Amino acid sequence: MSRAVSSLFLLAALLFFFALGNHQLQGSTEARVAGIAMEMHVDNDWVTPRLFGEPFLEKPPLSLWLDAGAIRAFGGTPWAVRLASAFAGLFSVMVLYGMLRRFGRPKAVAWSAGFMLATMASYWSNTRGVGEDGLLTLGVTMALLGFFQGLRHSTVGTSLLFVAGITIATLSKGVLGLAMPGVVIFSFLLAESLMDKRLKVGDWLRPGLLTLAGLIPLLIWLVVLYQRGGAHAVTEVLLTNSVGRFSGSFVEAGHYEPFYYYLIKLPQAFLPWNILVYLGLWHFRKSLMANRYLLFFTVWILAQFLMLTLASSKRTVYLMSLAPAAAVIAAEYARVLYEKLQAHEGASSLIGRIARHRHALIGGLLVVVVGCYLISAQWLLPHADRKLSFVPLVEQIQALQANGQNVALFQADERVGGASVFYTQRVIKGLDTGAQLHAFLTASPTNVAVIAGESEPVAPLKVLKVMMVGRQPYYFVGE
Structure with missing residues (x-):
């Protein structure tokens, strides 16, 4: 294991697991999901999720299976039911680093992208909580990175990465887990076809066939669910809670916001790296046709953002699946800024002095960012228990x-x-x-x-x- 891999792994593990269980369940999502997982463990019913004794079929049960398994292995503690999300966050960071290196990107860029993903405030907080969004992000990340690498050099490994990603995403969020990578794949292939002025049938067929393979575990669960609860249960999972959230017909879901909701949330979506993300998108806009790598991650952000904007049900946590692509754009633009700064190393101005001490300044910034998150995990979140704990x-x-x-x-x-x-x-x-x-x-x-x-x-x-x-x-x- 190289120094870059080991340092990124240790930093990400520290960020996601440090003081993970030193505060109680907080918020509606943690309480709801932890309760369903506990009920699954107590009733030993691993097919039909239940909340307060009633079937709860808003989403497929992958996160619940993992949480209930953790309860069985480690006991009914907040730490146990947060493990699945924390591991999903760690794996997403390492998969992103590994695939960027496979794409031929420098170690510094791949490491920076992984670090920025781990330290995006919304991403960090949600992967340390009970819920399925961390798993959804992991699945979407695996599927999309496997898809892009498969376009460049298709291997059994990239196919398995794509299939595993679709399985994780759909078993975590159902139809949404299929739509989040699907809208990016469709948009990117369409953009390539228009730019190249030709249709590569194989590029379209391959992800479609692999998606069918990735859907097999979800279909198996749906068949068993049908045997237990009939067509109504399957319809509730696939239509009422998935399509209904998008169209607004599922009134109980709530979270209805105006179409501009995510535009308002953009200033806080990818903190503290927002400026790098947005300036990077603007800086690279003219090079997208010539650079398919940058085009892919730009399409990843824009296509998912547009799809979520069109949906009736909106929450900031839904932007998590955009975070890996945002981290890549931020890291690539940070490299551009670093090279510009390096060019002024010999100058006698303030910029020159900053350039000569750039490594110390970057190191100090990383220490401050990590330190802020560790302080929050150790003291601020437990302090919130006074008002938020059940x-x-x-x-x-x-x-x-x-x-x-x-x-x-x-x-x-x-x-x-x-x-x-x-x-x-x-x-x-x-x-x-x-x-x-x-x-x-x-x-x-x-x-x-x-x-x-x-x-x-x-x-x-x-x-x-x-x-x-x-x-x-x-x-x-x-x-």
Whole structure:
């Protein structure tokens, strides 16, 4: 293993795994996904994901399988259910470095791209959390890099990389996992055909046939799911939750934003390397026809950005799959700036002094960037537990249960439902209607229901205790 590979691997591992488990579940995604994984582990049902006892078929279960497996191997801790995302982040960085070297790029450029990917703020934070977006990014990265290398020099290895990427992406996000690499491949091949003024049928057929192979694991799961839940379950995964999110017909998904949502988010999308990404795209714009390598990564960014903009459901985390391409553009433009700076090494001006000390300045910048992330992981995220952790709420529920009282959750949202399952390792009784709530509370004077709401419940309900998780109040009520 070369010095460049080992240093990048160690730095990325430090960034993704340092203090990974020193804070509790935070936010709706972590609570929901961790709860589903815990329920899968407890019920030993690896086919139908469930949240709070009900089928939860928004996405295929690859991340849940990995999280539930980690729970079984290491216990039900936040650290365990974050492992899959952290490993996905690490593998994405190393695959990007390795394939850039295969493309003939210098070690410095490949290393810089890997480092920039690992230190993009949104990418770093999401790969250290519970969820499937890190796996989606890994799958998309593998598929697209394997596709581009296959155009240049097709081998069994590049084919396997592409197939594995499609498998990971589709088993993580379903139809979206197919669309994210697919829109880039289609756009790039179309651009090449127009520039070359000829259609290379083989270039179009090869990714199509390999995609069919990559879809086999997803199809196997869908067949088993069909045997368990019928056509409705399969339709919910493929149409309601995938196509429905894009068209806006899946109302429950939420996250509906105006078409310009991602334009507003661009200033923070690839921090702290945003300027390098955007100036790089502008700088390389005239060389794209002659440089298919730069064209490919530019198309990667623009095609996925356009597709996500057209979708009705929008979240900043969806931009994660653009991050590897953005890191490459940033690294290539950083090389241009470095060479310009190097040319002024002999000057007596301020730029000349900066040029002569460029290695020390670059080293200092890397230390500061890594240090900021480590400080955030060690102190800032645990500090956020004071407001965002579900542990005090769940501990209060457990204290009541230990006192012999029955506790139920009324119209539990995904956050508290998932967190309660994860921390108690069982499904707490749920109530859906006002009639069920009244019947439960009147059945025994010691029964307590937990209600999430913006306003305090009114009589005949009696508020026994109020607890806050973030800005959401939870009311413990009796009658």
